[in-house]
Amino acid sequence: MPARAFVPQEQLEVEPDTFEAVSQEETAIMPYLPEVEEIGENPAIPEKLLRARFAKLEKSIPLTYHKSSHEFVEYFIYKKAHFTRMVMERMPLYFPMFEKALQKHGLPTELKYLSMIESGLNPTIISHARAGGLWQFMPATGREFGLYQDKYVDERFEPAKATEAACLYLKQLYNIFGDWELALASYNTGPGNVKRAMRRSRGTTFWTIYNVLPRETRSYVPQYVAMNYMMNYGADHGIYPENTEFPVPHDTIHVNGYIDLLSFCQQSGMNFEEIRKLNPQITKTSLPEQTRDFILKVPSVQYTYFVSNRDTIMSACTRKNGLLPAVMLARADSTGTDSLGRAATAFPYASVASADVDEEEDEPSAVSRTRKSSHTVRRGETLMSISRKYHVTVSELKKWNHLRRSSINRGQRLVLWKEVKVAEPRTRVASAEPEKPKVATISHNRHTKKRYHTVQKGDTLWIISQRYGLEIGQLKKKNRIRGNSIKPGQRLIISS
Template identity: 40%
Template sequence: MTYIRLFTVLAAIAGSFWALSAQATNYSRFNEYPSATDTLKSKTDTITLSPEELALLVEYIPNEPNDVIQDRLSCIESEIPLEFNNFVRSHIDYFTIRNRKYSRMMLTRHNVYFPLFERYLQKYNMPQELKYLAIVESGLKPTAKSHAAAVGLWQFISSTGREYGLDQNKYVDERMDPEKSTDAALRFLRRLYNTYGDWELAMAAYNCGPGNVNKAIRKAGGGKKTFWEIFPYLPRETRSYVPNMTAVIYMMHYASEHNIFSDSILYEPQIAHLEVKQALNLEKLAEELHISPDQLMALNPELKKREIPEHMRNYKLRIPAERAQLLASVSDKDCILLAAAPYEAPVEEPAKSPVLLASSKTEKEPEIKNTDNAAVASEKVVYTVKRGDNLTAIANRHNVTIEQLKDWNNLRGSAINYGQQLTVHQPASAPVVLLASNKEQPESATTKTTTAKAAPEKKVQQDQLIYHVQPGDTLWNISQRYNGISVEQIKKLNRLKTNNIKPGQKLILS
């Protein structure tokens, strides 16, 4: 019994190598695989194989006869005709023999987008098989671009995209928005089907345009109105378009019968929508949400830059669903959005220090004179440039201007290098000026004495800390600079309805 089992194992191994060698010879006609004689290089009894050659021999690639392929196609339930002929067979061989890597990739990606496609196909009451058209168009890559400048999962050219409401500008290209482009593509296909009453002709028109399809119908005699009847008169690329669709549908249904399996399966991401009503720096937002900027951009492939400008109000930004809890409360959301606001270039003017004013609500604030000429003690600080630094960020960090940095360090341009040391002058202590609330200033020592004696008879009003807003300031960083006061307290003290502030504006901080 042992000898019989050993003989069976040896026979099976020998048979497998014989079959694989024969297949390698057969597939050499596709110019993709070397022949068995080229693969098996042997000078002695030892066979030496490269990793690629070994992988070729190990992978079993079935070569099914035509009647099996045709029978399998007939078993697929489809509203779209799945015609079988030698031309279709050559496309099936492409996906099951010559480009198996591409087929594995489609098996990996399809669960990311097919649920979205299926929802919209059901919405418009269209055949579910049309979801496979996105594989033919883009390989399920939302940022795909063709040589003809077609873009996205459904490969819209610019003019057709705009016709179906897909916005394209400096910041966004909605042809790469999976949801909006899917909705637009299905509306376009439904319109073409209503024109021709045939899904194969609708797909052909989607590829080459209704004008070319109409021209092919006229050349075919006018009475012939199916894809295969007008096949010879269609553009060359369109002649392969519908057969490609049939081959993709076959491959996605029978990949396992051709020994094609995915190494990993991706799934539709769980997302939440953040309605954006202000300018945002997406790298800073990603940091606040504790995700990578690349992950945030992958959820929003239609965005061309890592920022959302002020004019794109009410933009629905996709974020991971599990991060939505960070924005659950209004205060947390306001703080995160405030922290994600883009940097503003500082205005080139000397920074002003906060001034403590004792004033009455009914009196006009006294004008501060000659404060710019006052001698303020300062100290020199040496700052070492870090990775990612620029003059704007360094100036904001030290509350100085870019021109001051350039002047102190003899810089002609704005270029700085990692590790470079910059001199920065900082105030030794923030000057605070206490001004009397009376409009008339004391003129002599006698006047001062008289005023001092009269003071106890009047109720002394509480002092107010007034802060002059500097370029680049936000309510958040002001609240961090002055401990003990929150953003909401600043807004309440100054009767602010929004978080917007402007350079030169005066804020009450106490």
């Protein structure tokens, strides 16, 4: 049976005030293209040559020669040369970031080629199954790994954050299987499908379960092998980048509150398409009133003009229905200086705000209590699925139950420790003042007051830590959180 390649993905559907979809010519390869022609008895590229080159390229991840990987090499050379050339041209945009993130997590650097198969290095692409971004996260999986999504912002499209999430996911998959080929297959079809294929075939490697895997997953690892080859030997076959793309030098503005990006570009002389490319996670042409600490990237070449005319520009693009928003802050990059080396300052007309609640609110305090519970393993459950159910980590489950391996049996009883909040009423006289809103301006009284964040639906410790510039460990320590579980409505101390 010949291998199958990927079809072009559809683009993000847009509403009238959303960013315009990119052209179909720039789509990636996704499952279900017409079948790749089988290599005949006399392939264009000798098998001996490919075997030798695969062996030279192989590092941490096996580059196994297989009839399917041979087919995809020839497919990328003779049928999809334009796609191969396109991803070569986009390599400088993303590969330095990929390599840095992979190295940080102790992962093989050759995993950088995986995004080419997933998205064609297009950060805003969406598949027919609604997976999106450079690393093609499904919405739920993206949220699980800290990628925030709402009507205006989708962090699956933000290259750096999506890459960080992909590293975490790939590391998790490798820890499950201990085999990179199986980890890659499970990135495509999910660890559950790979485990079912292993049970059905009684195989323990990708190639021993190959015939019982979903058809598109059979093609996935061979495509990865072929893309690795093309990025290293493409020039030998007459394929090389012609119009290489490079990152646009940029500065950043921190935005709190409503901003019309079309008006912002018109007033500042910036190109809207450049703003869009620099900020692919923005799915509309504006950001809403509730925006907090959004880092907007802007081209450095226009930043000087923006700094000189910032009051006029921001006044025009932050009006809604003719009125200035109640909260708006824009400032230079968090390094404290702009591209000209000047200190960052807040706009004079803007008030500083954050999702804080004054300590003096009259409501009961919450005290952490750790309680023991148990779970009886059901058919088909794994440590991974149980950890997700109870919002704990696999390593915690192993530690609590003295497990050395990841295998568990049906009917086995597992111990769990969960942190719960117990309300303790305060003995203060209730204030006669009206109740304060959940989002309030920071007070600057002589008495230092604690800052709180009320957990919203979809929040994770990672999202909250990024919002306030904290380490996750710091956040957990301040709030005496042992695991990673938080619930909507829970109040977390941000600073004290």
